[in-house]
Amino acid sequence: MTTSLYRLDDFDALDDEAFRALARAFLKEHYPQDLRNPPKRLHWDEIRCWYMTLSAHGWLAPGWPRTHGGMGLSAAKQLIYMEEFEQFGAARMPDHGIMLLGPLLIRYGSTAQQQEFLPKIISGEHIWCQGYSEPNAGSDLANVQTRAVLDGEHWVVNGQKIWTTLAQDADWIFMLVRTDPAARKQEGISFLLVPMNSPGVTVRPILNLEMQDEFCEVFFDDVRVPRENLVGEINKGWSMAKALLGFERIFLGSPRQSANALERLKVLAQHVGCWTEPVFRDRYARLALDLADHKALYEHFADILRAGGQLGPDISFLKLHQGELYQRITELMLEIGGEAAAGLEPINGNRDLNPAGQFLAARASTIYGGASEVQRNILAKNVLGLPG
Amino acid sequence: MTITAERLEGARMIRESAAGIADRGDVGRTRKLRFSETGFDRQILKEMCDLGWLGLRLPESDGGSGLGMVEMCALAEELGAAIVPEPLIPAALAVRVLAEPERTAALEGRLVVLPAFQEQAADPDAAPATSVQQGRISGRKLFVPSPRGADAFVVTSREGSFLVRSDAPGLVIEAVTMQDGSHSGTLVFNDAPAEKLPGRLEDGLDDACLATAAYLLGLADAVLERTVAYLKVRKQFGAVIGTFQALQHRCVDLKLQAVLARVSVEDAARIADTNVGIDERRAAVSRAKARASDAALLVARQAVQLHGGIGFTDECDIGLYLRKAMVLAPAFGGSAFHRARFAALTFGDSAEASPAPARTA
Numbered sequence A: 001m002t003t004s005l006y007r008l009d010d011f012d013a014l015d016d017e018a019f020r021a022l023a024r025a026f027l028k029e030h031y032p033q034d035l036r037n038p039p040k041r042l043h044w045d046e047i048r049c050w051y052m053t054l055s056a057h058g059w060l061a062p063g064w065p066r067t068h069g070g071m072g073l074s075a076a077k078q079l080i081y082m083e084e085f086e087q088f089g090a091a092r093m094p095d096h097g098i099m100l101l102g103p104l105l106i107r108y109g110s111t112a113q114q115q116e117f118l119p120k121i122i123s124g125e126h127i128w129c130q131g132y133s134e135p136n137a138g139s140d141l142a143n144v145q146t147r148a149v150l151d152g153e154h155w156v157v158n159g160q161k162i163w164t165t166l167a168q169d170a171d172w173i174f175m176l177v178r179t180d181p182a183a184r185k186q187e188g189i190s191f192l193l194v195p196m197n198s199p200g201v202t203v204r205p206i207l208n209l210e211m212q213d214e215f216c217e218v219f220f221d222d223v224r225v226p227r228e229n230l231v232g233e234i235n236k237g238w239s240m241a242k243a244l245l246g247f248e249r250i251f252l253g254s255p256r257q258s259a260n261a262l263e264r265l266k267v268l269a270q271h272v273g274c275w276t277e278p279v280f281r282d283r284y285a286r287l288a289l290d291l292a293d294h295k296a297l298y299e300h301f302a303d304i305l306r307a308g309g310q311l312g313p314d315i316s317f318l319k320l321h322q323g324e325l326y327q328r329i330t331e332l333m334l335e336i337g338g339e340a341a342a343g344l345e346p347i348n349g350n351r352d353l354n355p356a357g358q359f360l361a362a363r364a365s366t367i368y369g370g371a372s373e374v375q376r377n378i379l380a381k382n383v384l385g386l387p388g
Numbered sequence B: 001m002t003i004t005a006e007r008l009e010g011a012r013m014i015r016e017s018a019a020g021i022a023d024r025g026d027v028g029r030t031r032k033l034r035f036s037e038t039g040f041d042r043q044i045l046k047e048m049c050d051l052g053w054l055g056l057r058l059p060e061s062d063g064g065s066g067l068g069m070v071e072m073c074a075l076a077e078e079l080g081a082a083i084v085p086e087p088l089i090p091a092a093l094a095v096r097v098l099a100e101p102e103r104t105a106a107l108e109g110r111l112v113v114l115p116a117f118q119e120q121a122a123d124p125d126a127a128p129a130t131s132v133q134q135g136r137i138s139g140r141k142l143f144v145p146s147p148r149g150a151d152a153f154v155v156t157s158r159e160g161s162f163l164v165r166s167d168a169p170g171l172v173i174e175a176v177t178m179q180d181g182s183h184s185g186t187l188v189f190n191d192a193p194a195e196k197l198p199g200r201l202e203d204g205l206d207d208a209c210l211a212t213a214a215y216l217l218g219l220a221d222a223v224l225e226r227t228v229a230y231l232k233v234r235k236q237f238g239a240v241i242g243t244f245q246a247l248q249h250r251c252v253d254l255k256l257q258a259v260l261a262r263v264s265v266e267d268a269a270r271i272a273d274t275n276v277g278i279d280e281r282r283a284a285v286s287r288a289k290a291r292a293s294d295a296a297l298l299v300a301r302q303a304v305q306l307h308g309g310i311g312f313t314d315e316c317d318i319g320l321y322l323r324k325a326m327v328l329a330p331a332f333g334g335s336a337f338h339r340a341r342f343a344a345l346t347f348g349d350s351a352e353a354s355p356a357p358a359r360t361a
Ligand SMILES: Cc1cc2nc3c(=O)[nH]c(=O)nc-3n(C[C@H](O)[C@H](O)[C@H](O)COP(=O)(O)OP(=O)(O)OC[C@H]3O[C@@H](n4cnc5c(N)ncnc54)[C@H](O)[C@@H]3O)c2cc1C
Pocket: A130, A131, A132, A133, A134, A135, A137, A138, A139, A140, A162, A163, A164, A165, A166, A215, A364, A367, A368, A369, A370, A371, A372, A373, A374, A377, B234, B236, B237, B241, B244, B246, B247, B305, B306, B307, B308, B309, B310, B312
């Protein structure tokens, strides 16, 4: 372990503004300049250096308790951490281990599992991917069909996952598997940890709409996994996975993506010469007001977390609005960009002038993490109380 | 004005003959040609010529079929439904002003001639600054489709339309790759040899614009058709997702836009084939192109959404329609340009209004 100015024993001893300043200084000193605001999701070989820097300074896992190598930040400081990282343009990391698996193991894992896996996330030895979705279990996630059958001291896994983000870079996958086909859908699912180098695991990257190989299909063919890799109780995987949808739900609704896009829309408008046109200004102002109100909505939910509260089903409003706002901003980019907008590469090779790339990238934000239609269903039932 | 039964039958036959080349059920050929050297298949373009498509609008005395925009739109719609990559619409614009022997060579598919007219972004109507002196042309043209597949270009200038060979000294072609896998060219002429042509390319721009609207209409209808078909087989929550009313209503709204685009394009084609004033004709074209551009983009991006994760892949054909719509929605003027032009032409109180302020690209 290196000694570091930024490694504190008690971050919560700092007041929020002091912590914010510390986070800024840390990023400024350590974040690789050439990785600021990357136009695509980075692969492990590109982002590894930053992951290891965070690890070396103890800044990798803001939400984990200190006993497990985290920063032990309060909810308020976790939000500051996230905001400052986004604001700085720090690239998203392969963070499934940190954001999803870590908290789940801390809450439901055995001591042995915690001791085995948590340090290796912190050290960068294990990079994790999330194996939930399947060809026939997308919006209807409880329909997962990948089977795990106990054979002596091993689970034997057969089936297929899909849309697994960065599976090709991962050492391990945490997955939902069906362990009781006879039970009600949600009640026969378990949570299993599987090494990606197990015999019988095959990964096929899929080119996405941006023509990047960000997500994959993962096939399991008689994959044998030690019995102790099942987390929590058998057939309780569904409720564990659901219970964990906490912090990352506000993360998916962060205003940063739209804020960045709106900035770029302005740069593009200046480039094409319509920035001062009244019709354009009205449309831009509309989006700017949407963004301002989105930020206020975000703060409303952030306040709940800061006060130690739990997010309710209405957090779906935040994700719904973020995804659609981001899309509308990029649609206006495409429109004002005119004939030059639909190039495969950014205009004049300038990354800030990339209407087509942003327009296509934005298509995903209403699909992943629960599609907008599904968010609306949740809101209709659980917030408005409509039947069905 | 109504279209005679005979012409409607003719248009139907053109659609039928199009099915051989433009298969709306299989866009594999389009996928294969993406990002290739020229972005299209010259042999297929020749087959289109053999079917008489290139000269569809040319008078019979000039070696064409002497048909109208009703027929041309019927054809373009089929091409759009199969998102064919061959630049038939631009080539059909260029051929109208060619002289012999190039005209016959083009009509027979031996010579690929494409138009180069635009000098300002988002304004296809702006008068050219390109000029010709003593048979030498100088200037700069933007957004020339499929420039790597052309043997020659018809270039507009202050002195009229000229033919410039693609290998002419003094011509530099810079091609950028587009999202749909085609190319868009910037042509820089520096005292390049140019041959004067009898006609004015500008006179055909509205027809090409309307044909592009028809192409986008075909695209919108086809991508919606595929999406509806998917909704009938994709199951989640123990039901085909097409049973969910939220999705049914969405599809109906999309179809409504496609239906409006259809009547708008059909109206404009009928008007174009009638002896009406130029302004009425242009207003109708603007109306159709504004509608078709927006409808095609809307339907194609909703098609991605309705497909879920699979829609966000390059393997899924839906993306091919979306990318083509992204490229063609602004071609020959995007919806904002055409709304402004429509207003300038029809509101009666803004004779001075220019369609759009100058833009750079
Ligand atoms: C970029 C990206 C990254 C992803 N990364 C991961 C990952 O790392 N790990 C992982 O496990 N998954 C991942 N996913 C998968 C994602 O969670 C699913 O794509 C999503 O849940 C939708 O499922 P689906 O693709 O099967 O679409 P479907 O469920 O088939 O949906 C198709 C359409 O039907 C609509 N629909 C479905 N049900 C209803 C209903 N009841 N009412 C109304 N409309 C409905 C949907 O909203 C959608 O428009 C990723 C997806 C994307 C796009």
